[in-house]
Amino acid sequence: LAKKSGGNRVCHYTKALRKSNETRRRMLSDLRGALLKKQIKVQYQPIVEIATGKIFKAEALMRWQHPEFGVVEPKRFIPLAEESGLIHELGDWIFQEATREVARWRELFDPKFQVSVNVSPVQFRQNGKSHEPLWIRHLRREDLSGRSLIVEITEGVLVKAEMSVKENLLLLRKAGIQVALDDFGTGYSSLAYLKTFDIDYLKIDQSFVRNMGADTDDQALCEGIIVMAHKLGLKVIAEGGETEKQLSILESFGCDYAQGWLYSKAVTAENLEIILQKQADAALPVSGRALTP
Numbered sequence: 625l626a627k628k629s630g631g632n633r634v635c636h637y638t639k640a641l642r643k644s645n646e647t648r649r650r651m652l653s654d655l656r657g658a659l660l661k662k663q664i665k666v667q668y669q670p671i672v673e674i675a676t677g678k679i680f681k682a683e684a685l686m687r688w689q690h691p692e693f694g695v696v697e698p699k700r701f702i703p704l705a706e707e708s709g710l711i712h713e714l715g716d717w718i719f720q721e722a723t724r725e726v727a728r729w730r731e732l733f734d735p736k737f738q739v740s741v742n743v744s745p746v747q748f749r750q751n752g753k754s755h756e757p758l759w760i761r762h763l764r765r766e767d768l769s770g771r772s773l774i775v776e777i778t779e780g781v782l783v784k785a786e787m788s789v790k791e792n793l794l795l796l797r798k799a800g801i802q803v804a805l806d807d808f809g810t811g812y813s814s815l816a817y818l819k820t821f822d823i824d825y826l827k828i829d830q831s832f833v834r835n836m837g838a839d840t841d842d843q844a845l846c847e848g849i850i851v852m853a854h855k856l857g858l859k860v861i862a863e864g865g866e867t868e869k870q871l872s873i874l875e876s877f878g879c880d881y882a883q884g885w886l887y888s889k890a891v892t893a894e895n896l897e898i899i900l901q902k903q904a905d906a907a908l909p910v911s912g913r914a915l916t917p
């Protein structure tokens with residue numbers, strides 16, 4: 625009996641594996657055509673200055689609207705894009721989109737508005753080839769200063785910081801583009817990175833923010849990160865604030881910015897524009913924390 629059920633288990637396992645391999649292959653081949661078919665979209669999540677409640681920035685987040693599977697999470701397709709090299713095409717596309725939108729929002733609402741774009745380690749390691757020319761060309765096309773953009777990198781970019789990575793970061797900064805270290809606190813969180821690389825923002829990972837008010841360790845770490853970052857001259861953005869309580873603790877720690885569902889989820893460019901327009905009309909932060917379009 626044991627042998628029989630063991631055999632079944634192996635069979636189930638193989639079937640499941642084959643199925644997941646098939647899905648993977650299917651996703652990958654669909655992803656290749658997704659940009660052309662206009663299935664890839666970008667949404668923007670407001671980044672709010674905690675002290676004033678004003679939206680100063682927005683993070684561009686990629687979405688894949690699959691005709692059969694529905695919305696595919698970036699956590700599922702970004703790794704596929706990275707393995708296959710498609711990330712270069714996708715990354716360039718979102719950069720171009722973000723550049724176009726931020727130009728518009730700076731003109732309409734706030735000359736200092738910034739859009740933050742995630743850049744994968746793979747994009748930085750492109751055979752030591754510099755990324756500057758393409759990105760700078762997009763900026764020039766919109767007649768934009770580099771200061772309109774923030775590039776979000778993870779520690780993954782810095783871990784094996786080869787010359788090409790350092791050079792690419794330097795080129796970005798020379799063009800005026802700011803750099804944010806994303807998901808801070810989840811990886812090695814080596815403090816040496818903060819000393820070695822010129823970084824403008826630390827983004828505290830949402831796993832810390834989530835437990836604020838409940839887990840005193842996470843709260844202490846959050847406070848420590850904020851104090852340290854400020855001493856180093858960095859601004860802090862907290863990710864994933866969902867409750868009023870989390871936000872008021874972050875505020876009491878002097879955290880500069882927050883993005884989270886309490887304010888707003890990622891929304892389409894049109895909806896972000898409606899929110900920004902409302903904010904401009906009121907000339908005041910929207911009452912309460914929620915920013916509804």
Ligand code: C2E
Binds near residue numbers: 890
């Ligand atoms: P990330 O850069 O750390 O982005 C923040 C993620 O947290 C987003 O997930 C956002 O929707 C989510 N989030 C924000 N506030 C809250 C909240 O209050 N509660 C909860 N539960 N979640 C919140 P999303 O859009 O699914 O993106 C996941 C990750 O995929 C991103 O993490 C980023 O690493 C990657 N990604 C997304 N777009 C791109 C892209 O254009 N290029 C690259 N290379 N990676 C991307």
Ligand code: MG
Binds near residue numbers: 683742776806
């Ligand atoms: Mg990010």
Ligand code: MG
Binds near residue numbers: 807827829
């Ligand atoms: Mg993050």
Ligand code: MG
Binds near residue numbers: 822823856857
């Ligand atoms: Mg610095």
